Amino acid sequence: MNAIGYVRISTRDQSNYSLEYQEKSIKEYCQRNNVHLMAVFKDDGESSYTFDRPDYIALENFIKRHKGKVKYLIVMDHDRFSRNLPEALTKIALLEKKYGLKVLATSEALDIDTSDPTVFIERSFKYLLANAELFRIRKRVKNGIRSAQEAGRFVHVAPFGYINRRDVSGKSNLMIDEDKAVIIRKIFHDYLRGVPKYLIHLEVRKLGYTVNGNSAVARTLNNGTYAGLVKVGADGKEPERYVQGVHQPIISEELFWLAQEKLGNKRVMKSQPKSEFFLRGIIASPCCWLPMTAGWSKGKQKYYIYYRCVKHSNVNIPGAKMHATFEKLLEAMNFTKDQVGFIKQRAQSTLGEQATEREKQNEARKKALNLVESKIDKLEQRYMDDEIEPETYKKYFKKYKSEQAQLQSQIRDVFSTNTDLLRVQLNRINQLTRISVIFKRAELSQQHAFLKEVFKQGLTFIEGVFRTPWLHPAFEHNLLTLKAKRLLFLEQPSDNFGGIPRGGAGGIRTLVQTWYKVSFLHA
Numbered sequence: 001m002n003a004i005g006y007v008r009i010s011t012r013d014q015s016n017y018s019l020e021y022q023e024k025s026i027k028e029y030c031q032r033n034n035v036h037l038m039a040v041f042k043d044d045g046e047s048s049y050t051f052d053r054p055d056y057i058a059l060e061n062f063i064k065r066h067k068g069k070v071k072y073l074i075v076m077d078h079d080r081f082s083r084n085l086p087e088a089l090t091k092i093a094l095l096e097k098k099y100g101l102k103v104l105a106t107s108e109a110l111d112i113d114t115s116d117p118t119v120f121i122e123r124s125f126k127y128l129l130a131n132a133e134l135f136r137i138r139k140r141v142k143n144g145i146r147s148a149q150e151a152g153r154f155v156h157v158a159p160f161g162y163i164n165r166r167d168v169s170g171k172s173n174l175m176i177d178e179d180k181a182v183i184i185r186k187i188f189h190d191y192l193r194g195v196p197k198y199l200i201h202l203e204v205r206k207l208g209y210t211v212n213g214n215s216a217v218a219r220t221l222n223n224g225t226y227a228g229l230v231k232v233g234a235d236g237k238e239p240e241r242y243v244q245g246v247h248q249p250i251i252s253e254e255l256f257w258l259a260q261e262k263l264g265n266k267r268v269m270k271s272q273p274k275s276e277f278f279l280r281g282i283i284a285s286p287c288c289w290l291p292m293t294a295g296w297s298k299g300k301q302k303y304y305i306y307y308r309c310v311k312h313s314n315v316n317i318p319g320a321k322m323h324a325t326f327e328k329l330l331e332a333m334n335f336t337k338d339q340v341g342f343i344k345q346r347a348q349s350t351l352g353e354q355a356t357e358r359e360k361q362n363e364a365r366k367k368a369l370n371l372v373e374s375k376i377d378k379l380e381q382r383y384m385d386d387e388i389e390p391e392t393y394k395k396y397f398k399k400y401k402s403e404q405a406q407l408q409s410q411i412r413d414v415f416s417t418n419t420d421l422l423r424v425q426l427n428r429i430n431q432l433t434r435i436s437v438i439f440k441r442a443e444l445s446q447q448h449a450f451l452k453e454v455f456k457q458g459l460t461f462i463e464g465v466f467r468t469p470w471l472h473p474a475f476e477h478n479l480l481t482l483k484a485k486r487l488l489f490l491e492q493p494s495d496n497f498g499g500i501p502r503g504g505a506g507g508i509r510t511l512v513q514t515w516y517k518v519s520f521l522h523a
Helices: 019-032 054-065 085-099 117-150 178-192 197-207 216-221 253-263 319-332 337-384 390-427 435-441 444-454 473-484 512-522
Strands: 002-009 036-044 070-075 102-105 162-166 172-176 229-232 241-244 292-298 303-309 316-318 459-462 465-468 488-490
Touching: 002 019, 002 054, 019 036, 019 070, 036 054, 054 070, 054 085, 085 102, 117 229, 117 337, 178 197, 178 216, 178 253, 197 216, 216 253, 303 319, 316 319, 319 435, 319 465, 319 473, 337 390, 473 488
Parallel strands: 002 036, 002 070, 070 102, 465 488
Antiparallel strands: 162 172, 229 241, 292 303, 303 316, 459 465
């Protein structure tokens, strides 16, 4: 039996496991299980949220070239594979279905049955917690950026006219590039004198203005950074606002606001609304089973949604009626108390494992912190005794203080957030298992992914009732209720009505997989 290994660490990763440690763990796992390790792929400094990583792409190419020869993809832990719950589950399903390859963590048995609902739910919660950890990391970074902005610090790449520099305290700041600042001042003065923006752009390009695009000058005129201001974005509680920056302005604040007044009210860009025809691409025509299209039809007083057969123009179904029935269908498909109880039980178990692991990591960090603090004390003593030069002292003092601050931050974060936040998530599982609620909050692409997994062989609407030849086993416990309420008829019922989700002949992982793709966003 052949396997390949995969190890990963990101630039913001809080894992204590180095690439070398992960590789060692994978090799030992293969030796214990008498598996031949063909190759190990390493992604150093790559994000866990996407699979667009150089070595992971190389890994998939290797699998394609050796299709049928590689039976296992081994990772030390599932969060090394990904911290994006829906992407991870989709990728695992693809690898299993297309290449017959099983993704395993070193803590799992080689013969583990990945189609077992218990195994799947346990894995899903590991990915859910990894995803939550990624969101916490992002939130800390976002809060750090916001705090810096509120303090007047510009934390992004310097705009044209400035250079990114660090001040005496080591914090990022902007320094004026005088050669380019002249061009910025010309743009503002020419605009206020009435010169059209396109002519300004033509002139300043000749002077070395490198910002491209038809709206380049407009973006410059709208940038408060040039007036010594820092924009703090809206956060849901407070509106967008400007604060006085710590960097030097290129133009006066008065000049900036005069330009804003002259620009006038700009058209606000709005995001595209979610499609009103969420069943388009899912629902099939009752006459020929071809996909139905959807659109608006004008009535006497207003427009109405209709679904139409693409082949037979006389087959029309009112969208309002179909949508109302579909909402009732979703409500009746919610998980049972036993299923929710099982999910809670597995979550509680995973929470305990996570807490134990984090405590171990924190103890290691505390030992490392004590060692660093000891180094600082020794360094200061050597400096006091004139055993080292001032430059040497400054170099190592900065290094040790940086390590100390990083360790203190990690210890503080683990102590203050992890367990409490996970317990809050446990208390919200009842909400997360409400299929109808999650479906309404999901994006259109997530809704379609869910429906295509539930009604894999299609769905149609006849005489006010949805019909399908196949229903995902996770919902077969509700089949009699759905039929009694005239919400869904199974045209070719399966032989399984066990009530507990199971894996089918096609390698189905239970619907919890698709449900997680939607619900993790609201955890």
